[in-house]
Amino acid sequence: WKDRGAAVSLRKEVDADGRTVIKSVKKGVRDFSFGRVLGEGSYSTVYLATDRQTLREYAVKVLEKKHIIKEKKIKYVNIEKNTLNRLTEHPGIVRLYYTFQDETSLYYVLDLCNGGELLGVLKKTGTFDVECTRFYGAQILDAMEYMHSRGVIHRDLKPENVLLDDQMHVKITDFGTAKLLPDPRDPRPPAGDIGQNGGQDEKRAASFVGTAEYVSPELLTDKSAGKPSDLWAFGCIIYQLLVGRPPFKAGTEYLTFQKIVNLEYEFPPGFPPAARDLVERCLVLDPSRRLTVEHIKNHEFFDGQPFGKELWRTKAPRLR
Numbered sequence: 001w002k003d004r005g006a007a008v009s010l011r012k013e014v015d016a017d018g019r020t021v022i023k024s025v026k027k028g029v030r031d032f033s034f035g036r037v038l039g040e041g042s043y044s045t046v047y048l049a050t051d052r053q054t055l056r057e058y059a060v061k062v063l064e065k066k067h068i069i070k071e072k073k074i075k076y077v078n079i080e081k082n083t084l085n086r087l088t089e090h091p092g093i094v095r096l097y098y099t100f101q102d103e104t105s106l107y108y109v110l111d112l113c114n115g116g117e118l119l120g121v122l123k124k125t126g127t128f129d130v131e132c133t134r135f136y137g138a139q140i141l142d143a144m145e146y147m148h149s150r151g152v153i154h155r156d157l158k159p160e161n162v163l164l165d166d167q168m169h170v171k172i173t174d175f176g177t178a179k180l181l182p183d184p185r186d187p188r189p190p191a192g193d194i195g196q197n198g199g200q201d202e203k204r205a206a207s208f209v210g211t212a213e214y215v216s217p218e219l220l221t222d223k224s225a226g227k228p229s230d231l232w233a234f235g236c237i238i239y240q241l242l243v244g245r246p247p248f249k250a251g252t253e254y255l256t257f258q259k260i261v262n263l264e265y266e267f268p269p270g271f272p273p274a275a276r277d278l279v280e281r282c283l284v285l286d287p288s289r290r291l292t293v294e295h296i297k298n299h300e301f302f303d304g305q306p307f308g309k310e311l312w313r314t315k316a317p318r319l320r
């Protein structure tokens with residue numbers, strides 16, 4: 001597990017001759033003071049942490065080595081690190097600054113998002129109006145376009161994984177279950193690439209399924225996940241921002257899956273027509289007939305909405 005992006009800190013030490021020397025050493029756990037827990041995964045804990053020298057705050061994700069080995073999660077750890085290494089410069093994606101390790105754990109030093117989860121903000125306001133839905137939908141879409149252009153499929157997009165920074169702008173996180181396609185910029189097959197038979201084993205082996213309410217029908221029926229799977233989740237998120245709950249939700253996971261594969265959902269009265277057309281064209285069972293990112297950017301619902309650099313300079317609309 002090669003550490004990445006060495007960050008060094010300068011440390012004063014006294015050498016054998018009693019002289020004070022300044023040594024540059026790789027940053028480690030002692031360079032941070034750890035604060036509250038921001039979240040816990042099945043094999044990681046994310047802390048608020050402050051760099052003692054610069055006083056900058058970060059989110060530090062800590063993974064316990066023996067637990068990863070016991071749970072046979074090494075492949076997932078490498079997929080997440082390779083994914084974060086590919087997604088280096090987009091304002092809508094949580095950035096990995098550098099990693100380090102000690103004898104017990106691996107550490108990822110990541111952007112801190114003080115605004116918490118988009119889900120938390122939605123719960124406070126109940127629903128978003130069209131202006132807020134358009135702004136947050138555009139930022140999620142812009143970040144997704146960048147991810148897909150780097151051959152990364154998130155596979156678990158949902159309002160809990162859409163975080164907000166100090167400007168209440170989007171930062172997508174949690175790539176622990178992402179799927180890596182060959183990197184368009186570097187055609188060598190990714191580590192753990194699919195087998196010779198076009199990934200048939202990969203399909204059979206793919207035991208991963210995202211969060212029930214947002215999982216795409218193709219992942220449930222033939223275990224295949226591609227870029228359209230993230231667009232299905234996008235359709236669910238747009239619906240949820242305007243309605244206050246996701247389109248497919250039942251008492252058990254199994255009943256939720258049944259609603260998905262049978263496309264069983266409806267729009268409440270008053271749902272905005274342009275948004276309805278957009279959601280209907282994302283929530284299409286056949287992934288090849290679903291809208292693509294390009295189609296959505298040109299959809300009537302996003303008329304007048306800038307994307308790209310201008311989108312990220314725009315002030316977030318007041319949430320009401």
Ligand SMILES: NC(=O)c1nn(CC2CCNCC2)c2c1CCc1cnc(N=C3C=CCC=C3)nc1-2
Nearest residue numbers: 038039046059110111112113116117160161173174
């Ligand atoms: N899995 C992760 O990589 C991750 N998990 N969290 C916290 C989770 C809490 C549950 N929902 C998903 C996120 C983070 C990160 C990345 C890096 C990261 C950066 N900032 C925050 N900030 C938060 C602030 C308040 C509440 C939750 C998160 N959180 C994270």
